[in-house]
Amino acid sequence: xxxxxxxxxxxxxxxxxxxxxxxxxxxxxxxxxxxxxxxxxxxxxxxxxxxxxxxxxxxxxxxxxxxxxxxxxxxxxxxxxxxxxxxxxxxxxxxxxxxxxxxxxxxxxxxxxxxxxxxxxxxxxxxxxxxxxxxxxxxxxxxxxxxxxxxxxxxxxxxxxxxxxxxxxxxxxxxxxxxxxxxxxxxxxxxxxxxxxxxxxxxxxxxxxxxxxxxxxxxxxxxxxxxxxxxxxxxxxxxxxxxxxxxxxxxxxxxxxxxxxxxxxxxxxxxxxxxxxxxxxxxxxxxxxxxxxxxxxxxxxxxxxxxxxxxxxxxxxxxxxxxxxxxxxxxxxxxxxxxxxxxxxxxxxxxxxxxxxxxxxxxxxxxxxxxxxxxxxxxxxxxxxxxxxxxxxxxxxxxxxxxxxxxxxxxxx
Numbered sequence: 338x339x340x341x342x343x344x345x346x347x348x349x350x351x352x353x354x355x356x357x358x359x360x361x362x363x364x365x366x367x368x369x370x371x372x373x374x375x376x377x378x379x380x381x382x383x384x385x386x387x388x389x390x391x392x393x394x395x396x397x398x399x400x401x402x403x404x405x406x407x408x409x410x411x412x413x414x415x416x417x418x419x420x421x422x423x424x425x426x427x428x429x430x431x432x433x434x435x436x437x438x439x440x441x442x443x444x445x446x447x448x449x450x451x452x453x454x455x456x457x458x459x460x461x462x463x464x465x466x467x468x469x470x471x472x473x474x475x476x477x478x479x480x481x482x483x484x485x486x487x488x489x490x491x492x493x494x495x496x497x498x499x500x501x502x503x504x505x506x507x508x509x510x511x512x513x514x515x516x517x518x519x520x521x522x523x524x525x526x527x528x529x530x531x532x533x534x535x536x537x538x539x540x541x542x543x544x545x546x547x548x549x550x551x552x553x554x555x556x557x558x559x560x561x562x563x564x565x566x567x568x569x570x571x572x573x574x575x576x577x578x579x580x581x582x583x584x585x586x587x588x589x590x591x592x593x594x595x596x597x598x599x600x601x602x603x604x605x606x607x608x609x610x611x612x613x614x615x616x617x618x619x620x621x622x623x624x625x626x627x628x629x630x631x632x633x634x635x636x637x638x639x640x641x642x643x644x645x646x647x648x649x650x651x652x653x654x655x656x657x658x659x660x661x662x663x664x665x666x667x668x669x670x671x672x673x674x675x676x677x678x679x680x681x682x683x684x685x686x687x688x689x690x691x692x693x694x695x696x697x698x699x700x701x702x703x704x705x706x707x708x709x710x711x712x713x714x715x716x717x718x719x720x721x722x723x724x725x726x727x728x729x730x731x732x733x734x735x736x737x738x739x740x741x742x743x744x745x746x747x748x749x750x
Contacts, residue, residue, distance in 0.1 A: 338648070344655035349378065349701070351738040352719045355746045357729065363714025364750065370728040372705035377722035377739070378654065379452055379605070379661030380697055381417030382679075384442070385668060392442045406684040407668060414679075414694050417452040419607075419663055420495070422487060423463035431467050431479075436490055443494045454663075455495045456607075457502035457549065458484050459533045461510050461517040468516025473523050476516045481536045488540040497545040499575060499607065500537050501530050505552040505560055526560060531569050538570060549575030549607050558596050565600060574600065575607040579665070581617040581624055581675055584645040587652045598658045605661040606653055613642035613669075613687060614676035624673060634669055634676035634687070643688035646679075650693060654701070 357364040387404035388411075390396045396404055411418075420443055421427070428434040443453050459480060468476050488498065507529075508521040521529050530548065537546055548564065548571050550557050564571060574597055578585065585593075597604055613634045617627050653659045665671075669678040679690035703720035710716050720738055727734045732750040 338651055341651040341655045345651065345701070348657045348741055349654060350719055350721050351741055352717065352743045353738055353746055354715055354717050354744070355727075355736075355748060357710050357714045357716075357727075358747065358749050364710055364729070365712050365714050367710045367714075367729055368707065369710065369716065370705060370707050371703070371718060371720075372726055372728075373703040373720060373723055374726050374735070375416055375450055375724040376697070376701070377724075377737070379417040379663075380415050381419060381452070381454070381661060381663040382411065382415050382667045383419040383456075383608075383663065383665050383671075384421055385666070385671075389438065389442055392445045393438055403684050407680065410680055410684065410686065410690065411667060412449060414690070414697055416450065417454065417661060417663065418446050419454045419456045419499075420446075422455045422457060423460070424465040424483065425463045427487075428465055428483070431465070434487070436487075440491065440494065443491060447494055452497060453495045454497040454499065454547075455487070455491060457499040458487065458537060459500060459517060459529070460502035461507045461515050461521065462503070464515050464517050469514065471516065473520050476520045477524075477532065480517070480520070481532065484533055484536045485540050488537050488544065492541045492544070496541065496543055498537060498547065499549040500534055500546045502549050503551060504530060504548070505550050505554075505556050527563050527567050527569070530564055531567060534569050534571065545572045547571070547573040547575040547605060547607070549577065551577040551579065551608070553578075553593050555596070558600075561597070561600055571602060573603045573605050573660070575605050577608040578606055578649075579608060579610045579624055580645075581610060581612055581627070581673070581677070582619050582621065583616050584611055584649065587648055590649070590652050591656070594656050594658065598656075602658075603660040604656075604658045605663070606659065607661075607663050608665040609649065609662060610665050610672070610675065610677035611642050611645050611649065611689075612675055612677045613638040613689065617675075627673065629674065632674050632676055634681060638676065639687050639689065643692045646689040647692050647696070650696065 357367060385407055388408055391404040420439055446453050504526045507518055508526060510518045534546055553576060561574060614632055621627050653662055664679060666678055668680045668684060669676045669682045679687055681687060701721055708716045722738045724737050729750055734748050734750055736746055736748055
């Protein structure tokens with residue numbers, strides 16, 4: 338992994354020369370302390386139902402203790418969270434969205450210095466059943482109104498959205514009837530994407546808007562190419578990697594990245610899973626078809642998961658186009674009941690969590706360091722891109738390393 342470690346240092350760190358001044362004069366021979374406060378890179382996971390309930394004061398007893406333990410582990414490792422906006426759950430009755438409940442949680446995460454993303458604004462799965470009673474024209478109007486309402490209501494708290502989820506399969510989805518597939522069949526993928534991206538952009542011009550998909554075949558990068566050719570402004574390409582049937586491996590992952598990096602857009606790996614139990618049979622095409630009552634984690638599986646998690650994260654972090662990785666779910670027993678968490682069901686840490694913590698808050702983290710400015714009021718250090726705090730006497734200054742390579746920073750205290 339030496340080559341990956343070298344690439345991570347090359348693409349994720351800056352060598353900074355910092356000049357400290359006061360009232361226009363350099364602050365010389367000043368003892369200071371520098372410590373990293375946050376990563377620029379987004380290390381994320383999705384919501385936990387227990388966290389939604391905890392923040393909204395809906396838990397007590399052991400359930401509350403378990404939720405608090407989960408959150409403690411969350412903040413030990415992550416700086417980004419994805420919150421649920423599945424239309425069927427968010428607005429099961431038309432005109433009665435669950436805005437206040439989700440907004441409470443979004444504000445809580447933001448107060449804890451987390452980037453918050455909403456997922457998703459337009460998706461054919463888990464969409465509102467009441468759309469089926471509408472015409473396609475009315476479905477489109479309801480979809481656009483939903484985006485305008487939610488993006489507006491959460492602006493400033495949630496400024497990052499999976500706008501369209503899984504558009505490749507959307508118009509040919511046949512598992513059950515739904516309003517969004519009907520609409521996509523009529524408009525086509527690109528036109529539907531245009532309509533919903535345009536309204537999201539108009540509502541919150543500062544938002545980061547993602548197109549997200551599990552389909553990593555050429556069909557997806559052809560769709561991205563078509564959207565860009567049509568003038569659709571996509572901020573980030575989202576790629577899912579649910580590896581229930583086994584780790585892709587570094588080579589396959591790099592091959593996928595090579596196909597998408599040609600668009601010169603940031604890439605987020607938005608949904609990542611590696612199981613710590615028996616692998617899903619390879620003949621399963623749709624992961625939702627694998628329904629088992631018990632799918633336990635195992636000691637052997639946990640060791641395998643830890644090795645694969647380290648290689649997966651290093652492979653992605655080493656690639657300059659990747660700006661975020663979201664683990665899906667933090668705890669076992671979430672999506673598809675899979676043992677894909679970094680925590681067990683009792684919220685104890687698996688080896689994968691501990692190994693990732695060693696990287697994110699150890700190897701990839703600038704520790705609190707005492708330095709002294711020189712005769713020019715300067716000091717130098719090399720740190721990972723992100724937010725830092727400088728302490729000099731009773732003065733504290735926040736600054737950021739934003740670009741890799743050599744950089745100059747001027748701070749007044």
